Amino acid sequence: MGAEAGGRDAGPHYLPIAEHGLIGDLRSVALVGSDGTIDWYCCPDFDAPSVFAAVLDAERGGAFELAAALPARTKQFYFPDTNVLITRFSTEDGVGEVQDFMPVGAEGTESERHRLIRRVVCVRGTLPFRARIAPRFDYGARPHTVRVDGEAVVFASDGLSLALTSTVPLEVQGPDAWAEFKLTEGESAVFALDQVGADIAPRRCARVEAEQQFATTVAYWRRWLSASKYRGRWxxxxxxxxxxxxxxxxxxxxxxxxxxxxxxxxxxxxxxxxxxxxxxxxxxxxxxxxxxxxxxxxxxxxxxxxxxxxxxxxxxxxxxxxxxxxxxxxxxxxxxxxxxxxxxxxxxxxxxxxxxxxxxxxxxxxxxxxxxxxxxxxxxxxxxxxxxxxxxxxxxxxxxxxxxxxxxxxxxxxxxxxxxxxxxxxxxxxxxxxxxxxxxxxxxxxxxxxxxxxxxxxxxxxxxxxxxxxxxxxxxxxxxxxxxxxxxxxxxxxxxxxxxxxxxxxxxxxxxxxxxxxxxxxxxxxxxxxxxxxxxxxxxxxxxxxxxxxxxxxxxxxxxxxxxxxxxxxxxxxxxxxxxxxxxxxxxxxxxxxxxxxxxxxxxxxxxx
The missing domain is CATH 1.50.10.10 (Glycosyltransferase)
Known part of the structure; x- marks a missing residue:
């Protein structure tokens, strides 16, 4: 499973259907490609219009790309006994991982945030990364505006607005947001995508909060799975x-x-x-x-x-x-x-x-x-x-x-x-x-x-x-x-x-x-x-x-x-x-x-x- 990291090549590019993992918050899901790209995401619910749909149209569907900015070998796996997905990028200079998850169990207005967290960690050496966040609302049919609101980049369309926050600098270019950054061993970066509106203001996801929500989400899935009575061969x-x-x-x-x-x-x-x-x-x-x-x-x-x-x-x-x-x-x-x-x-x-x-x-x-x-x-x-x-x-x-x-x-x-x-x-x-x-x-x-x-x-x-x-x-x-x-x-x-x-x-x-x-x-x-x-x-x-x-x-x-x-x-x-x-x-x-x-x-x- 090798992918050319650092964003997808120009022109239509489709990963095979099987080259995806799944994360979710029991309201919707996102498909994450083995090259680190979120190809499918509907917000706020399973059957809501898509925000990212590159799996259905590589050019018009929208995607959230996040990968090593160098050619890299990739490997994708779940954190054991959870629905937290890890995509690993390996190069001669370093190894990095993208940890993708959607926090589960939030209450009150926070549950309406439908937060999607992408946590990047450099586990060895030094590695440059590149991100491109390109939402295309309503199955790519509805235009949107982009504005900077404090520390957040807000993508707004009729009926749905999403706020992107990051611990690394973001740049706005046309309808998209970009980031290029380098991490050394032990360093991390966090991207969070939230639904925002009248009752939900953009809120930055700091590294400490991301670590806490990672731990809470892992604990949720392990606690749920521990109720299984299956002890068989498979x-x-x-x-x-x-x-x-x-x-x-x-x-x-x-x-x-x-x-x-x-x-x-x-x-x-x-x-x-x-x-x-x-x-x-x-x-x-x-x-x-x-x-x-x-x-x-x-x-x-x-x-x-x-x-x-x-x-x-x-x-x-x-x-x-x-x-x-x-x-x-x-x-x-x-x-x-x-x-x-x-x-x-x-x-x-x-x-x-x-x-x-x-x-x-x-x-x-x-x-x-x-x-x-x-x-x-x-x-x-x-x-x-x-x-x-x-x-x-x-x-x-x-x-x-x-x-x-x-x-x-x-x-x-x-x-x-x-x-x-x-x-x-x-x-x-x-x-x-x-x-x-x-x-x-x-x-x-x-x-x-x-x-x-x-x-x-x-x-x-x-x-x-x-x-x-x-x-x-x-x-x-x-x-x-x-x-x-x-x-x-x-x-x-x-x-x-x-x-x-x-x-x-x-x-x-x-x-x-x-x-x-x-x-x-x-x-x-x-x-x-x-x-x-x-x-x-x-x-x-x-x-x-x-x-x-x-x-x-x-x-x-x-x-x-x-x-x-x-x-x-x-x-x-x-x-x-x-x-x-x-x-x-x-x-x-x-x-x-x-x-x-x-x-x-x-x-x-x-x-x-």
Whole structure:
């Protein structure tokens, strides 16, 4: 991982998606490149317009460059058991480190400062550094002014102002600020970027304060991680995944975003570019499972609060289908628009904000949601009577509507079908509710629920099975394979050693598995309404591991899992997909992939004994 330090070369320059680390304050995050440049940052929240978006347009997006002013070898790593990121620059004359973090846990108006601290330390010899702070507000579309306010440089645009303070002199040049400085062994410099406004004045971050906030932030993450109950073989990877999931949590509401980025391409030059900075009911519900498995019941409780407040049907309105995704504050309007002034990552347009899939019908989300409620009720604490009323309303709706076609888990834009996975998760929704009712003696229309559950089972076993393929298939009456059926044994719908399932597993391995990496489906055989190819889908690779574990193929599963770990980036982070050449593709990092890693590790550990 070598980068030419001292600012990026003239002309468009893009680091690969995987060449980034992540920092955050449980409200937003920043992507920090392995060359020391912050390429992505939205302030004050995950889904706010970007301030730095060079990852989507190297020239117009804006960036915060901070690196050695000489050619240097770089190495990036996390301070152990934290989300404090360190980028090291090594030269013949000296070694320096940039420590990047966002303080967590501030109270009152200080929490609205959304401070981002970049602490530069020379650990050996002497090293010159160069910084360029070039914000571009509102995805690079809104102009801003620059003024010096005491010790701060204030970048002001309509609706958002940021103050930059530094312990080294800053120079203003056009819309940007610059700094050039030299440090010798033991010396440090501090840059702090704050949101400022009527109630929050610019405030310098002195070296002593930066050291204190560094220590406080390290202590926060270590204290949080110490609650983990995981003691298995892959502790470092599992804990990095847990820390990443926590970073994707929006503390004010308990929401968990699918990923903190938008429009990172699933294929370079393709159109499969989506905004993932929202709460997918499916993804977040799986997150509850992973967090509960590790012992983080507080995060699970916060998400259940979000569900009760924003997703439940118990608000007096006529019950209709749940929305597929919600804003981090629970809002439902996620209108999708394109930003034509941005060229996209490595020229992969369009850049999209919002997500039209919010209006799709995806019946599988009912199973994911009610399964998470079931797990929370079983492992954390019993749900309330009002929550049970909501569950009953949801299950009654599923009983009425489970047999209609929908867009499915993969949000295809090629028309509705009778997807097997959607049927499977409707079965899960009803079956888990029946379990809760029986275990706790809760009131329920069990004859109706049981009848619909059994009808779905029969429907899947007859119409979802292809005699010609000797496998369960993507949709009724078809013969296309889909990795989503890997969830059949994981949800306890079918015995993991059932001959029909083992035959399906063999068929999936033959058609969709490439050296342990799993494609979700073949878009040529099953057109999804979009141009281009895609890589292997990382969550499916972890589902494949679990399915093999349950089928008794433990050594094969372990090899596939260990191989999958080698596709994580230098920090153990995963995007949504892996390309044909082994590169990370899609939004980054993706919550669904990291929770899949946690679940696979947990179940593989248990099988290995």
């Amino acid at each position: 502790r470092e990877m599992v804990h990095r995944s847990a820390l990443t999931l926590k970073l994707l949590t929006y503390a004010p509401t308990g929401a968990i975003v699918a990923a903190p980025t938008t429009s990172l391409p699933e294929q370079l030059g393709g159109e499969r570019n989506w905004d993932y900075r929202y709460v997918w009911v499916r993804d977040a519900a799986f997150c509850v499972y992973a967090l509960l498995r590790l012992g983080f019941s507080g995060e699970a409780e916060q998400f259940m609060t979000f569900v009760t407040r924003h997703i439940s049907p118990g608000d007096g309105k006529q019950l209709g289908p749940l929305q597929v995704m919600y804003g981090i504050d629970g809002r439902t309007d996620l209108t999708e628009t394109e930003l034509p002034h941005l060229e996209g990552h490595q020229g992969s347009a369009p850049v999209r904000v919002g997500n039209a899939a919010a209006d799709q019908l995806q019946l599988d989300i009912y199973g994911a949601l009610i399964d998470s409620i079931y797990l929370y009720d079983k492992w954390a604490q019993p749900i309330s009577s009002d929550q049970w009323d909501d569950v009953c309303a949801l299950v009654d709706w599923v009983c009425e509507h489970w047999d209609q076609p929908d867009e499915g888990i993969w949000e295809t834009r090629g028309g509705r079908k009778n997807f097997l996975y959607s049927r499977l998760m409707c079965w899960v929704a009803i079956e888990r509710a029946i379990r809760m009712a029986r275990r706790r003696g809760l009131p329920a229309d069990l004859p109706r629920w049981g009848g619909n559950r059994d009808a779905i089972y029969r429907r899947i076993m007859t119409r979802g099975w292809s005699e010609s393929r000797q496998a369960f298939v993507q949709y009724e009456g078809g013969d296309v394979l889909d990795a989503a059926v890997l969830m059949m044994p994981l949800t306890k719908f079918i015995a993991p050693t059932d001959p029909k399932w083992l035959s399906t597993l063999d068929a999936l391995k033959k058609d969709l598995v490439s050296d342990s990496l799993v494609y979700r489906y073949d878009p040529v055989a099953s057109p999804d309404g979009l141009r281009g190819d895609e890589g292997t889908f990382s969550i499916c690779s972890f589902w494949y591991v679990e399915a093999m574990v349950h089928a008794g193929r433990v050594e094969e599963a372990r090899l596939a899992f260990e191989k999958m770990l080698t596709y994580g980036n230098h920090l153990g982070l995963y995007a949504e997909e892996i390309s044909h050449t082994g590169e990370q593709q899609g939004n980054f990092p993706q919550a669904l992939t990291h929770l899949g890693l946690i679940s696979a590790a947990f179940n593989l550990d248990r099988a290995l004994g």
